Amino acid sequence: MGPVTAAAPPAVEELGWVAVDDSGAAGIARRLAGDGARRLGFTEQRAGEVAIVAAELASNLHRHADAGALSVRILRRGEIGGIELVAVDSGPGMADLPFSAVDGHSTAGTLGIGLGAVRRLSDSSGGFSVPGRGTVLAARLWPAGAVVAGEPPVAGLSRPITGEKVCGDRYAARLHGGALLVLVADGLGHGALAGAAAAAVVDAFHATALDAPGAIVEHLHRAVSHTRGAAASVARIEGGTVRFAGLGNVAGSIASPGGERRGMVAMPGIVGHQSRGVREFAYDLPPEAVVVLHSDGVSDRWRLPDYPGLSRQDPLLVAATLLRDAGVRRDDACVAVARASVPG
Template sequence: MSGGTVASLPEGLLDEGVWFRVEESGTASAVRRAAERLAADLDMPRNRVADLAIVAAEAAGNLVKHADRGVVLVRAVRNDDQAGVELIAVDSGPGMSDVHRALGDGHSTAGTLGIGLGAILRQASRWDLHSVPGKGTVLAVQVWPAGLPEQLWAAGLTRPLPGETTSGDGYAIREIDGRRQMLLSDGLGHGGLAAAASHEAIRAFRKAPAVPPAQVVEILHRALGHTRGAALAVAEPDPSAGVIRYAGLGNISGTVLAADGSRRGMVSMPGIAGHQRRQVREYDYPLGPGGVVLMHTDGVVDRWTAADYPGLLTHTPEVIAATVLRDAGTRRDDAGVLVARFP
């Protein structure tokens, strides 16, 4: 994960965001400046840009003071009416045994004033935090221009291979004619050509008609013929029917996590979208109340269990995705995680 400017990025890359490795105060200042530039690009009002600056400075500053291998993602978040800025701070530090106590002003674990988290929560439009002693902490914070949009039912994160500036993994979610659908794509290889394949998959996904997942995958397969190709999968959660419909090509992993922590894998067919495939097949899996749908690329391994993260599955999709990316993401490939949660 590396730093970078955001002021000149087009909308698609603004939404993917920029990762910063935060190890010293200078990098923490860079996070604040990047957040301010992004807010200005999104035409956020000055008072909310000032609030965001406080949030960014405190979130990054906390990583410098308390964290191990801390990183921050700065990215745009959008709904139909407005755009805001989200920061996701992730560390592998000592974690917190009493999160509620840590949220109160005056509590400190490093001899400081202990006002950082309190300041963040006062300025944020929405926040979520999960911490496990010995594993670390994930904090997701959003600052919106006005009001508080509804929490999205799904969210994802991608991270490029070290040394690359863009990830070949990509994701998208949509609601169309009563269908909720989510796409995760892993462009073949890495770098710009892999990213181009995933961007084409996302473009075609957003334009596709309201058809079942297997038909969407067929549409994406045809759309990617001029690209390097990609592994990809489309899931359609239907909580009212108690099922999730799933179709995939290649090595995208899909899992349904029940509220009790049990898990069930979902099946993708062999192939590369855009180049080679067998018949695309769609499967239905049970999806009960409190269920979580988790999809990831092969840059993430299945070496984690929900039981090791008490309470994680009750948190927002952003926090779940960031936790899995931190602890199960490899350093030898692009990595992408997409999560949907249904209370």
């Protein structure tokens, strides 16, 4: 297989969240991830390694964590499909996360091989932990022999409302020349129809060659009138500027590690049904800032200074941490995070 452009954001297919509330969750995670890998054409050996990583992450959550859950999903970059696993918990956290991933280290009297195996079998892995607040771990596994260089400067994560399998909130991103375009869509309501509306917004976002957020939102508004509608916002990041447009209550913010945060303006309306007009706004982007878009299933009461060093981490770890701590269980939730600069 040939290489994939390093900065190209992947297309995402959600396979599901596994709630880790008993020892049987490891088996569920193993099957879900392994079956996804086989569907992508992984060799039996590599699919087995995917299953091991999923089971180890779930087992680690069961042993050490409170309110643990594991996200399993497919990533597609070009013609290559991979498996991404994200474990989140509100447990005691780890003061020395890198050391905790070394084979032989354990805080529970076990052999401590789990996180070392995750790191060893994965193409890329990482984590972020704050003592007393919990831990986020992520791993990506690609087919044996695949060449996938680097990671994109953007990631997002969605979680359905408690009791639903389908999430009505979705994230997408794509490159346009030297600019990064990021979308979050929140289908009205919950369940399959909300998911279909958000999926239609994502499909229309990928189908257009437009690169101005205002024009993109207007295109989405026309394209998804056959659905129940959605709230949606689009950010365009290039150099030291972010341009932003939205209809409805998908929030956008520019957040700096020092605590400064600037909200971006979306207009009232429902994509596909109600609009009094779309307006696009431009904002300066500090060099170390991150751009955060999230649905209204995520509270706006998060602060980057509460997580020292988080803004320098993989955007997926930032998104997962904010989703864990600011996401509400009575609604679908989605967070997307992009860095201020886009690699060339």
